[in-house]
Amino acid sequence: MLQSIRGTAGSWVVKILFILLIVSFGFWGMGPLTGGVGGGVAEIGDVKITPQELDREYRSEIRRLRQIVGPELTDEQARQFGLVDRALEQIIQRTLLSLAAKDQGLRVGDAAVAREASTFPAFRNGLGQFDPNVMRAVLAENGLTEQAFVEQMRSDIARSTLVGGITGGTAGSKTLAESLFRYRQEQRVFDVVTIPNAAMAEPANPDDAAVAQYHQDKAVRYTAPEYRTLQVATLTADALAGGIEVSDEDVRAAYDNRAAEFVTPERRSIVQAVFADKAAAEKALAALNGGRTVEQVAKDAGLEAVTLEDSTKDALPPELADPVFSAAAGTNVGPVESAFGFHVLTVKDVKVGGTRTYDEVKEELRAELRRERALDQVFQASTKLDDALAGGASLEEAAGQVGAKVTTLERVDNQGNGPDGKPLPAAAQLGATLAPVLENGFSLKSGENSGVKEGEANSYYAVQVGMVEPAQLRPLDQVKAQVIADWKAEQRSVAAKAKADEIVAKLKEGADPAATAAGLKGALFARTQPLLRNAGRNAPVPRASWRSCSPRSPTPSLPVRRRTAMSWPSWCRWSPSIPPRTRPRWRRSAPRRPRPWPATWPASTWPPFAPAMA
Structure with a gap:
């Protein structure tokens, strides 16, 4: 094969084809193999979205989603979820809003950006104050420069201002709001008559032919798995x-290499107040020595006391570290001057450090x-x-x-x-x-x-x-007892359905539901508490009853099952609707919880209704 290829490559026809290919490259050149990756992935007006911007947004979306579903989320799964398209859509939306803000002449000054950045909890130091050095460190960890962050904040503020101006003055239709409120808060009371399958007489044992036929008709139920x-x-x-054996020499070497892991640093908890001038701080210290607390003296001065729990020496500003860690628990310290002002504090607690020995x-x-x-x-x-x-x-x-x-x-x-x-x-x-x-x-x-x-x-x-x-159908002799029990249960269900239909017919003629239930052995009657439409899955009546029931008008019998329990609610009606007791408030509120099932109906009888609550 190779020899044949070599022989063909030496022919004049192949040589002419190579010359034509080289000439074509000379005229048109070779396009970039990257397929345009060096350009933008999208263009909005004069703004191009670069692959780097899309990648940063995509990685941010992955990190956010991993916090929800767990760290095992892979890039392949993220792409299947459409995160790339979602990231691109978000960039496009932000860009469109930024361009609209620019067209409207919205400009955000440095003071507004600084004021907004100072509210970020991640940019605060151990004293709870905004610290530019902490901000730069956090930005570096997230792959952002200070300039890039400032420009991003400037755009965010402009977009928020634009959107707020559009939506801030809008109001929903009062008529629509009141209609929705009446619909959601309307309450109804239901009368329910239930005929449990267990109330029906146990049927006689079926003959062998009926058992064999039922076994075949319900073959899936009695089929053994593979x-x-x-x-x-x-x-x-x-x-x-x-x-695996590990020598003492290897263990000792590991201890020496990881010695810092076995050192527990001393920790101290303090409560402090920072004053603008030394005189006020000295006055506060005198009050502390007189028996007052840092919280009290801070409140008197219009300040807020700050508590630092279990701080190590390295975590405190250098000016505070030595005074705090040389004082005993319960000692008042100050005034200590730092870049933030004059500190007055009390050492609340001392946790002594130590080193775990090699033998330990x-x-x-x-x-x-x-x-x-x-x-x-x-x-x-x-x-x-x-x-x-x-x-x-x-x-x-x-x-x-x-x-x-x-x-x-x-x-x-x-x-x-x-x-x-x-x-x-x-x-x-x-x-x-x-x-x-x-x-x-x-x-x-x-x-x-x-x-x-x-x-x-x-x-x-x-x-x-x-x-x-x-997988194969189990022989009848192995499951005969189960087949007979299932056949009887089905016959009871059919009988309960027929009885329920009879009761529906009587009630349509005007019979009283409570009296009708009392005349049938095993039947149950209950009147619910007022219920909302969104009563949930634990509501005692199917949600379909809201559509099919009307005052004094019975619903068809409805089958309800839960585990092995089975019953047929034969009839329900609702009283005239109970209007909402209060006017709607123009805010979304949590729905009322449904009241518990009436105590007159045994608790063991109503769980079968739960799966029917849609």
Whole structure:
């Protein structure tokens, strides 16, 4: 093949094609391989949005979303969520508002920017005051220069001013607000008659033909899931750590290298007030020595006392560090002059520091070193395990070569349960690895293995599928008792529905609901407290009743189920609506909580209604 290519490349036809290609490059040149990345990703008027701006906005959105969903959010998932498009849209919206503010002649001065920046809690020092040095450090940590931050703040203030001018004077329609208020705050009282399935007479046992037919009609209910036998090899750092030896010399070296970790600095808590002049500070100190507190003398001077809890010496301004840490607990100190003024303070508490000795921490260090080495070894072992499996070794053989633990799950379903419906004890041993093991194990064919996969907490696993038992209908003789019980329950439900329809017909003719319920064994009657439309899922009547019920007009019977409980509310009506008691306030308020179910209806009977509350 290579010889053929070389022979063809030497022909005159190929040479002519190469000459034409070179001439074309000479005329038109080679475009940039970046496909225009060096330019803007969007253009609004004369403003171009650069890829760097989009990347910063995108990274900011990822950080915000990770605070909500957790740090495991990946870039690929973020792109699937549309974060790139969202970041671009936000930049475009801000740019449009900034251009509109510029067109309107809005200009933001340095004083307004400084005033706004001083309100940021992140820019305050240990004394609770705005500190330019702290601001610069925070900006540097976030990849911003002071100039870039100032310009960003200037644009933000201009946009806020523009939007506030547009929305500040608007007001919603009073008619619409009052209509919504009446709709949301209207209350209704419902009469409810319920016929529980349990109130119906137990039907006679069905004949064998009916049982067999029901077994076939409800085959899905009695079908056993697919079962598989899975072999799982697991490699964990904890398992390998037990066989790793760490010498005393290594432990001592680690202690010396990490000596600073074992030093607990002395900490002190103080409460202070900062005065503008020395005379006022000396007067305050005299008051402190006379028995008054810092809070009291600060209040007398129109100042605010500041408490600093558990501060180290390094965390205090240099002028305060020595006086504070040389004073005993309960001592008044001052006046001490600093760049902020004259400090007068009281040392509230002293927490003595210390150093943990080598003997105190050597076993702790030994365990850490053992685990660190185990982490290195577990990765190397996972690579060897993967190579062995790829080379055709069985899971047991490959696991034996690297010391991996092998767990066998006999006849397990895709939920980790055995044929008896209970979790397999062996499955519980896998812990958090069980879910991915089952997912991989049920995606393979018999005899296949998954290869090595990374699990939780620096662990690795591999799955090999053995026996596969397809899902199949359980024989009737194994589930006959359950089939008969289900058939009887269904017959009771049908009877309760028929009885409920009879009661609906009577009530439509004018019968009293309470008297009708009293005439039927097991039927229940209750009148609710006044309810709001948004009473929630715990409301005692289905939400559909608000649409279908009218005064003295019964609803059709409605089935309501919860767990094994089942009942048929046969009828409900609502009293004339109760208007809201107060005029609407032009603000959004929390909805009223629904009142509890009436005590006249046993608490055990109303939970079945919960799933029907939409």
